[in-house]
Amino acid sequence: MKKFTKLDEEFICSNCGNKVKKLGYTSRDHCPKCLYSKHLDINPGDRQETCHGELEPISVEVNSKKGYVIVYKCKKCGKIRKNKAAEDDNINLIIELTSKQY
Numbered sequence: 001m002k003k004f005t006k007l008d009e010e011f012i013c014s015n016c017g018n019k020v021k022k023l024g025y026t027s028r029d030h031c032p033k034c035l036y037s038k039h040l041d042i043n044p045g046d047r048q049e050t051c052h053g054e055l056e057p058i059s060v061e062v063n064s065k066k067g068y069v070i071v072y073k074c075k076k077c078g079k080i081r082k083n084k085a086a087e088d089d090n091i092n093l094i095i096e097l098t099s100k101q102y
Contacts, residue, residue: 005045
């Protein structure tokens, strides 16, 4: 099974209702406004996860190679997931989340 499938789609955020546009340079998987995501993938872009719960951003890590990495906790199953922040993400919310520990 591939570890990454490029799947850059528009969607409506289930948390805030924002219309999220394609990212253009890689797969878009979270809302740039509120940073919420959906628990849809086992590996990025595969859409094989059966949970489909909301992924709540709970923290942000700073990685020397990837930059900001958003840490999510699924509100339905409790699993922790991580994903690199996008260039157009809400930087004020990212900064706020850097002070939170999970």
